[in-house]
Amino acid sequence: MQKAWQSLAKHRYPYLFIAPTLIILFIFSFIPILVAVFISFTNMDLAGLANWSNIKFNGTDNFVQLFGDAVFRKSMFNTLIYVVVGVPLVVLLSMAIAILINQGTSWLFKTFRVIYYMPSITNIVAVAVIWGYLYNSQYGLINQMLGFFGFDPVRWLQGPTIAKFSLIIMAVWKAIGLNMIIFLAALQGIPRTYYEAAQIDGASRWQQLTKITVPLLGFATFFVSITTLIGWIQFFEEPLVMTKGDPLNGTTSMALFIYNTGFQRSDFGYAAAGSIVLFAIIIVVTIIQFKVRKKDSDVEY
């Protein structure tokens, strides 16, 4: 004990510097998570919120009911589709665009860097409203263009399957910008000497790309996939603003399900149980990613 205090005293400045973050994290993340775990075992609703004596423990009832709930299962399936289709698309496209933009330094490349980054700094609600107009089955720009080329109009947001993919297209478009910047920074960290050495050895451009660029982007790719994956498991704003989960709950994600049960139906216990399941899924997926990552260590030349 004495020793622990001494070491704490000795390293007080680093601890003091991280203290604000830790305290904030504790108050705004850690405690709420514990409270959510607690609520998930109760029947808390609006009456319970107003007067705590109305809250009753109902054990694991919420969880049992949750896995029998067709809408929740559907939302898990939808989230799976979002993640399986969306995450690889975001990683591949943002890497490809970063590599292409990194080819030159003229004003054209700089302009495109801004253009690709623009969606990331635009408010999601504004984006969703505009894309809602684009996707409109009657007046939408996309259908107008399809009509110009003689295709039948497509009801982008009106079928449970096509609506999912329409949302994915929009979300990918929005997510590329930020990840592209991360890849660009990583690309600029690769020393030119590697490429020069490869060129002397007669490596083709494709070989340089696959043998130098992509392996050396390993850490950036790892970072981008983890953050993107976590983000897409929590897929929420796009369906909330654009489809509200319609049609036939075909676009309801897990996060949207939790929001609807919690804030529309005021069934907080049930919603908390849903969020605990979502939390567990994110933790498990992240741990798996870290484990897989450890197997092939960083590439260094």
Next chain:
Amino acid sequence: MAKLWKSMIACMLVFSIVLAGCSGQDKATTADGKRILKIWGMGGEGGSLPDMVAAFEKANPDIDVQVQQIPWGSAHDKLLTAVASKSGPDVIQMGMTWIPEFANAGALMDLTPYVEQYPNLKPENFFEGARETMKFNDQMISVPWYMETRVLYYRTDLLKEVGYNEPPKTWAELKDAATKLAARGNGNYGILLDNQDAAFTLPFAWENGSEVISNNQAQFNQPPYIEAVKYLTSFYKEGLAPTQSDMQLLPAFGQGMVPMFFSGPWSINQIHETAPQIDGKWSTALIPAKEEGGKSASVLGGSNWSVFSSAVNKDDAVKFISFMSDPANQVKYYELSKDLPSTLKAWEDKAFSSNEQIKTFREQMETSRTSPFVKSWEAIGSLIKDSLQQINIGGADVQKQMEELTTQANELLKD
């Protein structure tokens, strides 16, 4: 060691001061001694409130009213937070369908003791349909403010072309008119039925003699309700009504693509603004009855005033509600906002008798009823919407889907 403690405590102090700055105590009076009355108004209604508030402040110079405007979309969330933190406003505008939920949570104050002092709050002053929304568990928890009801909007010129000089008055006529109008082809429809609206099947079920909830049992699987749903969904099946939810109603009404739809009084101004080219070519009518001579029904909606049970300034809160329930003030508010008044007396004003379109609403209100006044109505409403989608888009069997809806709704009604 001592140094470490000192710096730790210093950090804590700074942090707690920051936190204390965030919370702060609710003040009951302003610096110059006026009593503060906090009001939350929702949506567009909140926007036209300040004029009424100015008149109220003039009559009560010792009260300082602070109005906060909240968009309808985030109002429910905001109310939940206010209930949880017990730091809500004094007076609150409540959507009629939300009242049971919040009353059940004990968030709304009982106004019964104040009725003697403020005769404006007497239940018999209000429309019969609206009176139902005032009581919950023998407490008077809210006072109707303005009302709305759904009627049929139709294009007189287009209906004339298909042989209807009068608006459709029965289910059969409505179907026939829609069929003839849809036969124009070219992407034209007969009618728009808003299946995003939870209350959309209710008028037809009522007209067919069905209840929605009776003895705390959902009635969705009863033959009259099923018949109403079958009638309504046939419009989609036969292509008379668009199934897509992203139809832009007002432009489509202006172009004649959708010559009929059901909506509330707000559409009157919207049509004038969005499609001025059809002024004089459209009108409103009662929702068609099932048979010749049958009774037309509609859904009554609107907003009420309630006092939050954690209100700081309860007496002035009731005074304000009484002010807003005064028939003369209700007429004034109608002129500002076009929201229909809730007191019977206000309707005697000539502002209402001179306007044809408003007359339809007055007539429809006689036979309008509120959505079932149960605390789980919001949840049941979203189940109804889902079921209608299953039938219209998913192609589910009506009988089977309605049975399932009944089971789910009964589950919600149980607790």
